[in-house]
Amino acid sequence: MGCENDGCSHEWHYAPYRTGLGALQRGQGSAVAWLQGQPDHGHMVYTCTTRDTRWDWQVDDRYTYLARLLHDLRLDTAPLVAQLYACGPYRPWPQTDPTDDDNQFNLAVGILEALARKGNTQAHETLCGYVRDGIRWIDGLTTLASSWPTEWWDGLWETAATRIRREDVAEVLPAAEPWLRWRGRDPRIDTVLNAAQRSRKDAQGRRFDLSTASDAELIALLQAPDIGRAMKVTALHQIRRRARPVPELLDVVEQLAAERHAGLFGALRVLGRQVLPAARGWAVDTEHPLFDAAAHLLAEHGEEQDIPPILAALDRLTDEWCGHDRLTEGLARILTGSPSASQADLQANLIRRLRRLTMASPHSYERGSYLRSLLLLDPDKTSAVLPSCLLDCEPDVRLLAAQHAPLTDQTQRWLLTLRDDPIEEASVRQAAAARLSGN
Structure with missing residues (x-):
C-alpha cells in the first residue's frame, strides 16, 4: 500500500x-x-x-x-x-x-x-x-x-484600492474579510465589490431554495419523473442538512441510486439504523450502484453480523489511502460493543492494520480516527504512544493526546508548550491547560 x-x-x-x-x-x-x-x-x-x-x-x-x-x-x-x-x-x-x-x-x-x-x-x-x-x-x-488579527491587515486597504481591477471580480468574496470591512472606503474597491456581488446573486438565482419545503415535499420532488437533476440533488442536500431521518427516502432510493445522484449517501446516513436492512442487501450485490456505500453505512450503524462486508470493503482499499477511517471505526465499535472469543483474531488483525495506517499513511486527516479506534481496542499500548502525538500535524490528534497521554515529565513539558502557543487551536490549548491543572 x-x-x-x-x-x-x-x-x-x-x-x-x-x-x-x-x-x-x-x-x-x-x-x-x-x-x-x-x-x-x-x-x-x-x-x-x-x-x-x-x-x-x-x-x-x-x-x-x-x-x-x-x-x-x-x-x-x-x-x-x-x-x-x-x-x-x-x-x-x-x-x-x-x-x-x-x-x-x-x-x-x-x-x-x-x-x-x-x-x-x-x-x-x-x-x-x-x-x-x-x-x-x-x-x-x-x-x-x-x-x-484585524489590526495586522486593516492598513493594507489603500494598497488594495490601488491594485484592484475589474478583472479581479472572480477572486473577490464580498461577504468575507477584508472586503466586508473595507466596503465604502474607496470607490475603486466598491466598484469591484458591487460587480462581484451582482455576479454571485445571478449565480444564486439559478439555484433552488428548498429551505422551507416540508419532508413530504422533498420526497415528492425526488419521486417526480419530470424534475431535473439539479433540483433532486438540492433536495437530497436539504435532507442531509436537516439531520433528521426521512424514512420515506427508502421508497425512492432505488430510482435515485440508478440515476446516481450526488448527495444520496449523505441523506441515507441520516436514516441511522433504519437503513440497515436495505444496506445489507446492497452490500451483497456487486452490481448495485450503492454497493460501495453500503459498507460505510453498515460500519456506521451495523452489528456483528455486518462485519464480513465491512472487512471486504476494507480489503478493497489495499492500494488506497483514503476511506479507511469510517470502516475501521465501525469495526472497532462493533468489536468493542460485542466482544466474543471468536472475534479475537479479527481484533488482533484490526489492531495491526490500524497501527500500520497510523504510521504509514500520508493522509494525516484520518490519523485521529485510527488512534480513537486503537484506544477502544488496545488502550494500554495506544496510550503509551500518545505523548509524541502532542507534536502531530493534525489538531484532532493533538487534542486526543492532550486528553489521554500519560502525564510523564516530557508530556507535561509538551503540554505547557501547547497551552501557551499562539498558533495552537483553542480546543487543544484548553485541553492542555485542563490536564496540567488536573481537571
Whole structure:
C-alpha cells in the first residue's frame, strides 16, 4: 500500500515511513521529537516546505506543524520567501502553473502566516509586502484576513484600492474579510465589490431554495419523473442538512441510486439504523450502484453480523489511502460493543492494520480516527504512544493526546508548550491547560 520504494510508477514517492524523513513527510509527531534531539538534521524540514507532501491538500494539515519546526529549529525562512515570489499567477484547472505544480504558493503563504502569528517579524513583513507587489496578492490577502488579527491587515486597504481591477471580480468574496470591512472606503474597491456581488446573486438565482419545503415535499420532488437533476440533488442536500431521518427516502432510493445522484449517501446516513436492512442487501450485490456505500453505512450503524462486508470493503482499499477511517471505526465499535472469543483474531488483525495506517499513511486527516479506534481496542499500548502525538500535524490528534497521554515529565513539558502557543487551536490549548491543572 502506497509508494515507498523506487519501484513505484510515480515521479515522486514518500520515503519509508520508519525513517525520519518518511515520518516528517507524513506529519508525524515522532519526527518532531527526533529532530528536537537531532537539530543537525533540521535541513530535512526544507524537503517538506518546498513541496507539499500532503496526500490531500484540502483536508490534511501541515502549516502549523512546519511553522513550528522552522521556528523551533531556528531555520532560515528565506527559501520560503523566494518560493512565494517565484510562483506565477493563479491558473484555473485544467491550466497549470509550472512554478506551482506541488502547491508551493499555498504552502509558503500558510507557513509564513503561522510563523507571523508566532512572532516572526520577517514572515509578517514578507506577507504584507507581497500584498503590495506580489502577483497573487488577493489570494495572499484573503489568507491574512481570515487568520490574522484585524489590526495586522486593516492598513493594507489603500494598497488594495490601488491594485484592484475589474478583472479581479472572480477572486473577490464580498461577504468575507477584508472586503466586508473595507466596503465604502474607496470607490475603486466598491466598484469591484458591487460587480462581484451582482455576479454571485445571478449565480444564486439559478439555484433552488428548498429551505422551507416540508419532508413530504422533498420526497415528492425526488419521486417526480419530470424534475431535473439539479433540483433532486438540492433536495437530497436539504435532507442531509436537516439531520433528521426521512424514512420515506427508502421508497425512492432505488430510482435515485440508478440515476446516481450526488448527495444520496449523505441523506441515507441520516436514516441511522433504519437503513440497515436495505444496506445489507446492497452490500451483497456487486452490481448495485450503492454497493460501495453500503459498507460505510453498515460500519456506521451495523452489528456483528455486518462485519464480513465491512472487512471486504476494507480489503478493497489495499492500494488506497483514503476511506479507511469510517470502516475501521465501525469495526472497532462493533468489536468493542460485542466482544466474543471468536472475534479475537479479527481484533488482533484490526489492531495491526490500524497501527500500520497510523504510521504509514500520508493522509494525516484520518490519523485521529485510527488512534480513537486503537484506544477502544488496545488502550494500554495506544496510550503509551500518545505523548509524541502532542507534536502531530493534525489538531484532532493533538487534542486526543492532550486528553489521554500519560502525564510523564516530557508530556507535561509538551503540554505547557501547547497551552501557551499562539498558533495552537483553542480546543487543544484548553485541553492542555485542563490536564496540567488536573481537571
